[in-house]
Amino acid sequence: MFGLLTQAQTLQLAVVLPxxxxxxxxxxxERNRNLRETASxxxxxxxxxxxxSLTGSVMHGERPSVELFEMMPGLTITLTVEPLxxxxxxxxxxxxxxxxxxxxxxxxxxxxxxxxxxYICFTIAISSAVGIAFAGNLLTLFVFYEILTISTYPLVTxxxxxxxxxxxxxxxxxxxxTSIGFLLLAVLWTYNATGTLDxxxxxxxxxxxxxxxxxxxxxxxxxxxxxxxxxxIHHWLPAAMVAPTPVSALLHAVAVxxxxxxxxxxxxxxxxxxxxLVTSDWDNWLLYIAGFTIISAxxxxxxQDNLKRRLAYSTVSQLGYVIMAAxxxxxxxxxxxxxxxxxxxxxxxxxFFAAGAIYTASKKTMVSQLDGIGRRMPxxxxxxxxxxxxxxxxxxxxxxxxxxxxxxxxxxxxxxxxVAVIVASTLLNASYFLPIIYAAFFKHEKPREGNDTHPTHDxxxxxxxxxxxxxxxxxxxxxxxFFMPEAPLALSRALxxx
Amino acid sequence: xxDVPASDPWLILLVVVPLLAxxxxxxxxxxxxxxxxxxxxxxxxxxxxxxxxGDVLERGTLRYRIGGWDAPWGIEYLLDPVGAFVVVxxxxxxxxxxxxxxxxxxxxxxxxRIYLFYxxxxxxxxxxxxxxxxxxxxxxFVFLEVSSLSSYVLISLGRxxxxxxxxxRYLIMGTLGATFYIIGVGLMYQxxxxxxxxxxxxxxxxxxxxxxxLAALAFLTVGISLKLALFPLHLWLPNAYTFAxxxxxxxxxxxxxxxSAYVLLRIFFTVFGQVDLFAHFPLQPVLMAMALAAMFLxxxxxxxxxxxxxxxxxxxxxQIGYTVLGISLATEAGLxxxxxxxxxxxLMKGAAFMxxxxxxYATGAVTLxxLAGMGKRMPxxxxxxxxxxxxxxxxxxxxxxxxxxxxxxxxxxSGYWPLAVLILLSSLLAVIYVxxxxxAAYLRPVPANEAWAxxxxxxxxxxxxxxxxxxxxxYFGTDASFTLELAHTAARALMGGY
Numbered sequence: 001m002f003g004l005l006t007q008a009q010t011l012q013l014a015v016v017l018p019x020x021x022x023x024x025x026x027x028x029x030e031r032n033r034n035l036r037e038t039a040s041x042x043x044x045x046x047x048x049x050x051x052x053s054l055t056g057s058v059m060h061g062e063r064p065s066v067e068l069f070e071m072m073p074g075l076t077i078t079l080t081v082e083p084l085x086x087x088x089x090x091x092x093x094x095x096x097x098x099x100x101x102x103x104x105x106x107x108x109x110x111x112x113x114x115x116x117x118x119y120i121c122f123t124i125a126i127s128s129a130v131g132i133a134f135a136g137n138l139l140t141l142f143v144f145y146e147i148l149t150i151s152t153y154p155l156v157t158x159x160x161x162x163x164x165x166x167x168x169x170x171x172x173x174x175x176x177x178t179s180i181g182f183l184l185l186a187v188l189w190t191y192n193a194t195g196t197l198d199x200x201x202x203x204x205x206x207x208x209x210x211x212x213x214x215x216x217x218x219x220x221x222x223x224x225x226x227x228x229x230x231x232x233i234h235h236w237l238p239a240a241m242v243a244p245t246p247v248s249a250l251l252h253a254v255a256v257x258x259x260x261x262x263x264x265x266x267x268x269x270x271x272x273x274x275x276x277l278v279t280s281d282w283d284n285w286l287l288y289i290a291g292f293t294i295i296s297a298x299x300x301x302x303x304q305d306n307l308k309r310r311l312a313y314s315t316v317s318q319l320g321y322v323i324m325a326a327x328x329x330x331x332x333x334x335x336x337x338x339x340x341x342x343x344x345x346x347x348x349x350x351x352f353f354a355a356g357a358i359y360t361a362s363k364k365t366m367v368s369q370l371d372g373i374g375r376r377m378p379x380x381x382x383x384x385x386x387x388x389x390x391x392x393x394x395x396x397x398x399x400x401x402x403x404x405x406x407x408x409x410x411x412x413x414x415x416x417x418x419v420a421v422i423v424a425s426t427l428l429n430a431s432y433f434l435p436i437i438y439a440a441f442f443k444h445e446k447p448r449e450g451n452d453t454h455p456t457h458d459x460x461x462x463x464x465x466x467x468x469x470x471x472x473x474x475x476x477x478x479x480x481x482f483f484m485p486e487a488p489l490a491l492s493r494a495l496x497x498x
Numbered sequence: 499x500x501d502v503p504a505s506d507p508w509l510i511l512l513v514v515v516p517l518l519a520x521x522x523x524x525x526x527x528x529x530x531x532x533x534x535x536x537x538x539x540x541x542x543x544x545x546x547x548x549x550x551x552g553d554v555l556e557r558g559t560l561r562y563r564i565g566g567w568d569a570p571w572g573i574e575y576l577l578d579p580v581g582a583f584v585v586v587x588x589x590x591x592x593x594x595x596x597x598x599x600x601x602x603x604x605x606x607x608x609x610x611r612i613y614l615f616y617x618x619x620x621x622x623x624x625x626x627x628x629x630x631x632x633x634x635x636x637x638x639f640v641f642l643e644v645s646s647l648s649s650y651v652l653i654s655l656g657r658x659x660x661x662x663x664x665x666x667r668y669l670i671m672g673t674l675g676a677t678f679y680i681i682g683v684g685l686m687y688q689x690x691x692x693x694x695x696x697x698x699x700x701x702x703x704x705x706x707x708x709x710x711x712l713a714a715l716a717f718l719t720v721g722i723s724l725k726l727a728l729f730p731l732h733l734w735l736p737n738a739y740t741f742a743x744x745x746x747x748x749x750x751x752x753x754x755x756x757x758s759a760y761v762l763l764r765i766f767f768t769v770f771g772q773v774d775l776f777a778h779f780p781l782q783p784v785l786m787a788m789a790l791a792a793m794f795l796x797x798x799x800x801x802x803x804x805x806x807x808x809x810x811x812x813x814x815x816x817q818i819g820y821t822v823l824g825i826s827l828a829t830e831a832g833l834x835x836x837x838x839x840x841x842x843x844x845l846m847k848g849a850a851f852m853x854x855x856x857x858x859y860a861t862g863a864v865t866l867x868x869l870a871g872m873g874k875r876m877p878x879x880x881x882x883x884x885x886x887x888x889x890x891x892x893x894x895x896x897x898x899x900x901x902x903x904x905x906x907x908x909x910x911x912s913g914y915w916p917l918a919v920l921i922l923l924s925s926l927l928a929v930i931y932v933x934x935x936x937x938a939a940y941l942r943p944v945p946a947n948e949a950w951a952x953x954x955x956x957x958x959x960x961x962x963x964x965x966x967x968x969x970x971x972x973y974f975g976t977d978a979s980f981t982l983e984l985a986h987t988a989a990r991a992l993m994g995g996y
Contacts, residue, residue, distance in 0.1 A: 069976060069977055070977065070979055071900075071975075071976060071977065071978060071979075072900065072903065072904075072978050072979060072982055073979050073982060073983065077976075139894075142894060143894040143895060146893055146894050147894075147895070150888070150893070154940070157941055160941050160943075164941075165937060165941050168937075168941075169933075169937075172929075172933065173929075176891075176926070176929050177926050177929070180891075180892070180922050180925055180926055180929075181919075181922050181923060181926060184906075184922060185906075185918060185919065185922055188903070188906050188907060188910060188918065189910065189915075191907070192907065192910040192911065
């Protein structure tokens with residue numbers, strides 16, 4: 001970066017820098033809160049600059065790589081940048097900046113406790129997300145995957161209340177049991193079968209496993225990567241809704257679920273290999289499970305009155321898109337999967353930012369309370385509308401671009417099931433998002449009910465400026481990427497060698 | 499065998515130095531003097547152990563003939579890679595525990611008995627090291643008794659009166675074990691006329707099909723399994739670990755069971771090394787069943803414990819199951835898994851017991867309800883506990899991960915894939931019992947009646963050893979090449995005879 005660092009050093013630093021920031025945060029502590037927040041912001045900005053500085057060479061076909069250390073003979077912790085990882089790292093580090101700005105507003109306005117711990121855990125989470133993105137082999141991916149789980153646990157249980165403890169149990173219970181029980185087994189099986197764990201273009205499994213074993217291994221991977229929230233192991237996502245909103249944004253947009261679907265795509269493309277899966281009939285179930293997840297999560301979302309829970313189920317459904325797109329196995333749909341990781345990140349972070357802004361300004365959490373709120377919080381609700389359009393997949397938002405590619409891939413492979421799922425879920429998405437927008441802008445605010453004595457329910461404006469700024473930025477990104485999707489598209493195309 | 503003329507005096511010094519230092523402690527009487535002697539000796543012993551390991555790796559098996567009498571008439575000491583590895587584990591733990599013991603023992607043992615404590619620790623150390631270096635089956639019995647008798651005394655030094663019954667119970671069970679062992683040795687002597695282990699190796703194949711040898715094997719296996727606390731012969735262990743002074747618990751949990759496992763390895767793969775033991779006798783299914791029962795039942799029991807020391811004790815029983823599972827595979831990979839787990843578990847469990855010992859020292863709390871909020875009151879100590887706990891779960895970047903990786907690889911190599919699944923499932927149980935402590939310490943508020951004053955007033959002498967072990971668990975989890983290769987060398991040596 002900037003000619004000062006070699007690519008190898010840049011890579012190493014990209015994983016270590018957030019941790020350095022974390023140490024600075026710890027050292028500054030609550031007494032120097034302004035300096036502490038500055039440290040967070042500066043770290044985030046530097047991190048993005050570091051990651052971004054690698055983009056050019058990756059687009060030109062280079063694959064910068066560095067071995068961090070050798071854990072066991074022949075098994076190294078290695079960072080290697082390939083296009084999909086580049087894309088994920090850019091999103092994670094880029095949105096971290098915005099999320100930090102938002103967090104500062106949210107945590108201060110809501111007088112949250114233990115803010116230092118909060119920011120430190122954030123830095124560890126980002127470091128491990130970047131580690132996952134740049135993982136050069138499955139062992140590296142697994143190591144950072146587990147660190148991400150553990151570092152986000154204190155964030156999910158941040159409030160320390162009994163429901164937070166319960167939510168934390170579900171969160172940790174599902175993510176750890178799937179990753180230890182299934183994913184680690186899958187990794188060991190792969191290692192036992194092939195003698196390598198490196199992500200290799202075209203896959204490493206080849207004909208080493210055949211027939212029903214493909215289905216079994218695929219099962220272990222897909223349900224082992226619990227962060228991808230394939231039904232029926234999605235419960236941790238709604239359970240984690242007890243966390244403060246910036247954490248929800250981290251989980252849903254920046255790091256956690258993205259790490260999940262990223263790993264899914266990575267395993268399908270670089271471990272199994274598309275060619276191998278196209279010729280095997282034993283992986284078709286994935287398409288149907290993903291389709292089922294998309295539809296049923298949308299139906300559940302339709303029935304949620306709690307805004308954050310509705311968004312959580314929407315996430316489950318949207319993650320299903322990525323997995324289904326990958327399972328279609330067409331190059332076009334793989335591009336769509338990669339693009340959808342981007343699209344969902346921008347759209348969902350906007351929606352969560354808006355939900356958190358609504359809560360901070362008015363303490364409202366239910367969809368049914370939002371009548372007329374658009375007039376009090378015009379920026380927030382406009383951003384919300386843009387995010388919602390992207391979820392539905394309508395132009396002029398980036399959600400349309402990714403859906404376009406996914407449908408294109410589905411048609412190419414003549415997978416009419418996938419097409420039908422996309423059509424149906426678009427309708428469902430519209431029916432749980434559009435009423436919110438309608439109510440916010442066109443309905444009149446309900447008069448205060450007799451037992452509702454909350455001071456801010458009908459007496460508020462926008463949330464603090466840091467929060468509004470953050471959600472406007474991400475909403476703008478959602479729009480901008482529709483008009484200028486070249487950079488992420490180029491990386492996505494490079495993923496399938498197009 | 500080529501006669502190595504110069505026998506290595508360091509072998510005998512390893513045993514004699516602590517043996518002679520023990521009465522010196524009694525003569526000195528003063529706690530400070532006794533501690534200084536014991537600590538100096540333990541460090542010296544560690545120095546010798548490390549030197550011996552280096553020599554063994556460089557020159558192969560080392561020998562020493564006591565009194566200049568040649569084997570098989572005289573007693574011969576010999577040290578191969580397995581023995582050297584165990585010697586280093588025992589010596590290292592001894593060297594780390596003694597600095598820790600100073601403050602801990604002052605608080606937990608009556609002051610007029612402290613010199614006895616150090617004398618007994620030295621005797622125990624000498625006995626354990628003796629087991630690992632002797633090449634004579636009867637001499638091994640002597641050392642077994644030296645270490646056992648001193649550990650009965652050590653356990654009974656606990657302030658809690660239940661320590662006496664715990665020690666008595668251990669005395670009964672331990673004596674049974676030792677008696678079984680000596681009966682086994684007697685039966686072998688009857689058939690072979692020798693007590694020298696190398697001699698036994700060569701003579702046993704001729705008489706392997708006799709009932710007497712079968713009975714000898716059974717007596718030896720059961721006797722050592724009692725010492726090893728292999729499920730269901732573990733009943734003495736939980737109380738002994740719970741009520742013994744903290745330093746004793748650390749020392750015994752990290753060394754005594756390890757040495758017993760070493761004896762088991764010696765019997766199976768050296769004494770019966772020329773017999774295809776596992777084909778001859780139905781040993782494999784029995785060992786496997788016991789190991790699995792230990793892994794699951796002991797872990798389940800651990801989940802229900804209120805007393806954290808007892809919880810960790812049951813966890814030890816479960817971890818012994820992993821070791822025995824590795825032994826039961828009877829392949830080079832399986833044995834290396836078992837051997838490396840001896841080392842890794844010593845680090846993790848030592849650190850965990852030290853952390854809880856520090857909590858006992860500062861606050862007297864050892865039950866879960868009194869640990870509430872301890873993460874705030876004793877942040878460093880609880881952090882060390884979490885690091886150790888993550889190791890017990892088998893999280894990547896801790897030593898526990900390496901053990902599990904190696905054991906599962908071994909299971910898959912032998913084609914026992916259900917074992918791989920079971921190993922992973924049982925580590926999920928570890929998640930539960932470790933996380934009960936984490937939840938209590940970090941997510942429950944400090945009880946109103948607990949004084950805040952007692953925050954981390956743990957002497958440096960206790961902090962440093964605790965972090966040395968916790969740090970070693972992380973270090974040997976990130977860079978396990980050395981330990982793994984050592985374990986492989988040791989396993990090869992075992993499979994190939996002395």
